[in-house]
Amino acid sequence: MFQWQRLLLSAAKTTHPKVPLLKALLNPYDPFPKAQVFSSLFASHFSTSFLVTKIPKKFRKKRKKKESPRFKLVQTQPNVIPHFESILRRDAHYRFLMKTKDFLLKQPQQVLLLDEAGKMHQLLGFPRGRKVVKFIQHHPLIFEVYRHSDNKMWLGFSEFMERLILEEQKIMDEMEMDRVNVVRKLLMMSVNKRMLLSKIYHNRHLFGIREDFRDWVGKFPQYFKVVFEDDGKRILELVSWDPSLAVSALEREFMVDEDKVKKAFKFGVKHGKALELDEHDERKLNLLMTLPLVSPYSDGSKLDLWTVEAEKYRVGVVHEFLSLTLEKRAYIHNIVEFKEEFSLTKHTYQMLLKQPRTFYLAGTEMNWCVFLKDAYGQDGILIDKDPQVVFNEKLYRYADMEELESTTSNH
Known part of the structure; x- marks a missing residue:
């Protein structure tokens, strides 16, 4: 049976x-x-209703949510360098100050109707839904709100801030030729020795370039030429090549400290285990690949995209780009804007992460900032400060003060 x-x-x-x-x-x-x-x-009779077909919610394993790139930090412990991260927090703290200052300077009378200011959260750099008056009150020495003869409330600069603006204008006049050379070097690095005028204007604060840049370049016909494309866009072209400017910061440093530059980058060589290289031999092999570096003033568009030479070129371009900035650092949106001109790829983030000796990536994966580490001391302070940087730091100090000290006001 x-x-x-x-x-x-x-x-x-x-x-x-x-x-x-x-x-x-x-x-x-x-x-x-x-x-x-x-x-x-x-x-x-033989029902399967007694079987548990779904695990009760309280017994289910909680899946860890994938962290959003908007909040996920680039660096993790123990690789975090606090003083670089604090600079980004400072940027956020003074965003309203700098963006509102920039916007008011472009207005005919350097004033703005308060009702209109409350609607311009993006242009003035304050969170949507928040009252603009609260942010104005954070900087009482810089901004003033007053009632005009039309009985409307207006936002403008204080008398003290107007004196600071004149001081900044003097700095820009004194640094004029330095800024000219920065723009020339940017054009010399670009693929066709030309780029959109608007791209440089959008990133003018990065290089200390003045607000009237688009008209200012017309003062130097021996260096620049502005041409119009069919769609009406203005292109800035390099008039003449200057060999004395086509020397990168890395090349100048190599002449002073060769060993330091040798250790700055690492372009690893993939090799089989059969070679049985020890640590010393592997370092020597990697060094052979690191040098010679490829000049950022060479034509990178002619290099095969995924070769070591092409990566050396792209690393060199980013290094030189950062060395031309006021604070030796730049955000991702600053770098991406020049992607075509500098033959960069969408893998720039990964490329820079592989060079931790020279670059430090701070912030979040969605809005990261890259620093030139050697430009800063152990205390996180720039070693060589441009006069514009010194002015900005002074402005930050005054922005956080509620009233002027007696010595300052007498001065």
Whole structure:
């Protein structure tokens, strides 16, 4: 007798309403269709309702949500360098100050209707839904709100801030030729020695370039030429190549401290285990790949995209780009704007992460900032400060003060 028949036989001895069906299954001569018996029997008596088909919520394992790139930090412990991260927090703290200052300077009378200011959260750098007056009150020495003769409230600069603006204008006049050379070097690094005028204007604060830049370049026809494309866009072109400017910061540093530059980058060589290289030999092999570096003033567009030479070129371009900035650092949106001109790829983030000796990436994965580490001291302070940087730091100090000290006001 089959095992299933024994089970059914034992079930048939019980006084269950399905006993006739069980007997029918045991009787081989019963003409009753066995398939129907099985279906009727197991549909009701042998129910699977007792099986747990879904794990209760309280017993389920909680899946860790994937952290958003908007909040996920680039660096993790123990690689975090606090003084670089604090600079980004400072940027956020003074965003309203710098963006509102920039906007007011472009207005005819350097004033703005307060009702209009409350609607310009993006242009003035304050969070949407917040009241602009609260942010104005954070910087009482810089901004003033006053009632005009039209009985409307207006936002403008304080008298003290107007004196600071004149001081800044003097700095820009004194640094004029330095800024000219920065723009020339940017054009010399670009693929066709030309770029959109608007791109340089959008990043003018990065290089200390003045607000009237688009008209200012017309003062130097020996260096620049502005041409119009068919779509009306203005292009800034380099008039003449200057070999004395086509020397990168890395090349100048190599002449002073060759060993330091040798250690600045690492372009690893993939090799098989069969070579059995020890640490010293592997370092020597990597050094052979690191030098010579590829000048950022060479034509990188002619290099094969995924070669070591192409990566050396792109690393050199970013290094030189940062060395031209006021604070030796730049955000991702600053770098990406020049992607085509400098033959950069979408893998710039990963490329820079592989060079931790020279670059430090701070902030979040969505809005990271890259620093030239050697430009800063151990205390996180720039070693060589541009006059514009010195002015900005002074402005920050005054922005956080509620009133002028007696010595300052007398001065």
